[in-house]
Amino acid sequence: MKTLLSTSTAGSLPKPEWLAEPETLWSPWKLEGEQLIAGKQDALRVALQEQQLAGTDIVSDGEQTRQHFVTTFIEHLNGVDFENRKTVKIRDRYDASVPVVVSAVSRQKPVFVDDAKFLRQQTKQPIKWALPGPMTMVDTLYDDHYQSREKLAWEFAKILNQEAKELEAAGVDIIQFDEPAFNVFFDEVNDWGIACLERAIEGLKCETAVHICYGYGIKANTDWKQTLGSEWRQYEEIFPKLQASNINIISLECHNSRVPxxxxxxxxxxKVMVGAIDVATDSIESPEDVATTLREALKYVDADKLYPCTNCGMAPLSREIARAKLQALSAGAEIVRKELSQ
Structure with a gap:
């Protein structure tokens, strides 16, 4: 029987310091060759155990095998030059040095399928795997070939669909597409972003999710949040069309945000993954904080469709803080489960 209010994370967990620099995004690997492959698998085991000990119901790899949630996928594709980078403004917020699309993009071999099989071997729990969404992939590159964000997004959607089908065959229960760009480019989201996402999930029988948030707790994102006023209503622009889409689960940021x-x-x-853990602060929520967020959400989503979650990934946090936040998430969900069963 499925657990009511099944908990999960939005994606990343901190990496062990023997694998990568702690509390740093895009940190280079500290190992190489065969040692790196073994190190990533060991880190995946550790991330899985952290989730299990915290009582997380739907587990993931904690994104231990990737440096970055978008570019690690793109690195494995043809048509993208990582050597001669260009600087672009990502999500209209901050400059980043990014790879360049120089010819038609294609996928020669699976990217994360072996990692997913390895995770599947380690646990009988439901597993979730995150992939970058087509629009966010486009927003993290310089396009010198297609000269059209939409054309490139459609190509990425086809490639993601190939990967997603193989992840499903490897035993993944939920495939999540990360689309922070959906909170920024509203016209494009409604014109072609959601359609591209539907192309990426075409033919899948497993559950599918889209994660839309206000980003990691890095300065560029927290500064941007200061400009958004007392109410963050970005979701209002895209939710009606997402509600009509084929995506099963929508993951959003709630706790400590100004999202009504x-x-x-x-x-x-x-189904809604309700972000009840703030990833932009080191202060640890109490179980009651989590329960308060979930009770409020239950006014708008039925209990059997509510999945307590984190606001975003926790890669920039320390392992101790991430662990405590995961424990708070499980304990808060348990409080509300008990209330619902009375």
């Missing part, structure tokens, strides 16, 4: 909770009403009928 009633916006969840716009996706009524979908």
């Amino acid at each position: 909770m009633e916006l969840i009403e716009l996706v009524r009928g979908k």
Whole structure:
């Protein structure tokens, strides 16, 4: 029987310091060759155990095998030059040195499928695997070939669909597409972003999720949040079309954000991963903090469709803080489960 209010993370967990620099995004690997392959598998085992000890219901690899949630996937594709980078503004917020699309993009071999098989061997729990969404991939590159964000996104959607089908065959229960760009480029999201996402999930029988948040707790994101005013209503622009889409689960940021909770009403009928853990602070939520967020969300989503989650990935946090936050998430969900069963 499925656990009511099944908990999960939005994606990344901190990496052990023998694998990569702690509390740093895009940190280079400290190992290479065969040692790196073994090190990533060991880190995946550790991340899985951290989740299990914290009582997380739907587990993931904690993104231990990737440096970055977008570029690690792109590194394995043809048509992208990582040597001669260009600087672009990512999500209209911060400059980054990014790879360049120089010819038609294609995927020669699976990217994460072996990692997913390895995770599947380690546990009987439901597993979730994150992939970058097509629009966010486009936003993390300089396109010198297609000269069209939409054309490139459609190509990426086809490639993601190939990968997703193989992840499903490897035993993944939920495939999540990370689309932080959905919170920025509203016209494009409604014109072609959601359609591209539907192309990426075409033919899948496993559950599919889209994760849309306000980003990791890095300075560029927290500074941007200061400009958004007292109410963050970005979801309002895209939820109606997402509600009508084929995506099963919508993952969003709630705790300590200024997102009006009633916006969840716009996706009524979908499953919702409710972000009840703030990843942009080192202060650790109490179980009651988590329970308060979940109770509020339950006004707009049925209990059997609510999945307590983190706001975003926890890669930039220390392992101790991430561990404590995961424990708080499970304990808070348990409080509300008990209330629902009375």
